[in-house]
Amino acid sequence: MILGYCYKLRPNISQSDKIDRWINMLRANYNWSLADRIDTYYQRYICGDYCDLRTKVVITPLTCSIGGATGNPWSNKGQKKSPVNIQITELPLFKKARPWYDEIDSTVLQQNLRRLDKAYNNFFQQNKGFPKFKNRSTFHSFTYATGVKIKGNKIYLPKLGWVKFYNSRPIPDGFKIKSVTVRKKSNGYYVSVRIEDKSVPTFPVKQLEEITTITGLDMGLGKLVYCSDCSAIDNPKFTTNKITKRLQKIRQKRVSRKKKRSNNRRKAQQKLSGFQYRIAIQREAYQWQTAKKIVQKSDAIAIEDLQISNMIKRCKPKGALSNGEETSPWVAPKYDENTGRFLKNGQSAKRALNRLIADASWYSLTQKIEYMAAKSGKIVLRVNPRHTSQECSVCHHIDPNNREGEKFLCTNCGHADDANFQASINIKNKAINQYGLNIVKKSKKKVRRDLPEPKQLSLFQTPTSELTETKGRKHYARKSKRDVPGNLSEYAFQLGLFNQENNHPDRDSS
Numbered sequence: 001m002i003l004g005y006c007y008k009l010r011p012n013i014s015q016s017d018k019i020d021r022w023i024n025m026l027r028a029n030y031n032w033s034l035a036d037r038i039d040t041y042y043q044r045y046i047c048g049d050y051c052d053l054r055t056k057v058v059i060t061p062l063t064c065s066i067g068g069a070t071g072n073p074w075s076n077k078g079q080k081k082s083p084v085n086i087q088i089t090e091l092p093l094f095k096k097a098r099p100w101y102d103e104i105d106s107t108v109l110q111q112n113l114r115r116l117d118k119a120y121n122n123f124f125q126q127n128k129g130f131p132k133f134k135n136r137s138t139f140h141s142f143t144y145a146t147g148v149k150i151k152g153n154k155i156y157l158p159k160l161g162w163v164k165f166y167n168s169r170p171i172p173d174g175f176k177i178k179s180v181t182v183r184k185k186s187n188g189y190y191v192s193v194r195i196e197d198k199s200v201p202t203f204p205v206k207q208l209e210e211i212t213t214i215t216g217l218d219m220g221l222g223k224l225v226y227c228s229d230c231s232a233i234d235n236p237k238f239t240t241n242k243i244t245k246r247l248q249k250i251r252q253k254r255v256s257r258k259k260k261r262s263n264n265r266r267k268a269q270q271k272l273s274g275f276q277y278r279i280a281i282q283r284e285a286y287q288w289q290t291a292k293k294i295v296q297k298s299d300a301i302a303i304e305d306l307q308i309s310n311m312i313k314r315c316k317p318k319g320a321l322s323n324g325e326e327t328s329p330w331v332a333p334k335y336d337e338n339t340g341r342f343l344k345n346g347q348s349a350k351r352a353l354n355r356l357i358a359d360a361s362w363y364s365l366t367q368k369i370e371y372m373a374a375k376s377g378k379i380v381l382r383v384n385p386r387h388t389s390q391e392c393s394v395c396h397h398i399d400p401n402n403r404e405g406e407k408f409l410c411t412n413c414g415h416a417d418d419a420n421f422q423a424s425i426n427i428k429n430k431a432i433n434q435y436g437l438n439i440v441k442k443s444k445k446k447v448r449r450d451l452p453e454p455k456q457l458s459l460f461q462t463p464t465s466e467l468t469e470t471k472g473r474k475h476y477a478r479k480s481k482r483d484v485p486g487n488l489s490e491y492a493f494q495l496g497l498f499n500q501e502n503n504h505p506d507r508d509s510s
Ligand SMILES: [Zn+2]
Pocket: 392, 393, 394, 395, 396, 397, 410, 411, 412, 413, 414, 415
């Protein structure tokens, strides 16, 4: 089993200076190596096969290191070396030319090159973007492969020495350190430790045949999650609520009004990033708590396979050709001849929605649900989101007119429901059909819903006071700190590994 534990470091001034310097140097090394790989590609491309590996032609000194400055792209066994291995064997030469790199641990430099290689692999195999050059805001970390020891509240990082850290949870017996990543964040330095114990088996995963209960989830904005058992989880809107938005605006204004590169600007920037960090950890804690709640409901969880990055794309400019058509030459978007401005495409209206979606961060929530499910031996099933909000769960009639905002009224059979719960039930049914599950049906109990069905007036009925009377605003008195959503002190539960049995009472029944 492999686990990842994260701790906060307490480096002294010389150590933190060193970490900062290393990060800067490693960033330069990363960028240099990326440029090296790009250059090699173009040189081979332009000069034909003068660097050809098949014919083993002599490599000219013009070639950069991947062709082999030492001139050998072949390993001793006669196999072709991978680009990352060539770059790693070039490291001594790299260090000779830049002696200040000697202060960095050699495994850290190697891992830095492997990180670049991973970016390339993602590009080639997983259809991700081409590796980017890193700047100060996109490069914060480095990784040790070996040589790290932990003793009490001190961690030994090679060439940095013994660094103090907050030992917030002990590493379980038998686990060995695999790799260690030092990361700089806005409020300090952190270390994440990857530990492994091969003798401990990973958590057992339920087979599809064993599943007897399932919950469908529909992610929303009014509520964060709508479950098919008619319960919903609130959306606290951590960044898009009124107070946070105002505070953020004020703090951003304070930064932008200060003189660039001044100390005061740096201080204001620190305050802003501290504020944003606090929101981020609140959301994080709330999501873990939500994920745990959801996973405890049933054996399997069905979710939509959403492409969220597509949902928060900008609107297409009006007049330019649509997405399906390849345009060459490029067609400029049309503009209004009277005002000289581009035609309105609805982007300004969509921006607020995009922010809400980004704030809800469904993707990281589903990731956490998957993690918690894997830890408790349950399964997350993904279904195609097509028509889940338009289908009637009773007669399976699909019609876009079925849904009107939050209301759902089937145009075929007249079934009325809340549109979001309707969608979650559809997702559940889809998963049952798609994966061929045999679900045990429960006896029908009457469950009070969070959102009551709208009352229908018959033709000659006049609205009575019962129907028209608006309810007085409720005041919820805050009993204690634990009532605040996302309050870390209460909710940041540890992902207890060894008291697993106690955490999941429904495990015994399965
Ligand atoms: Zn229907």
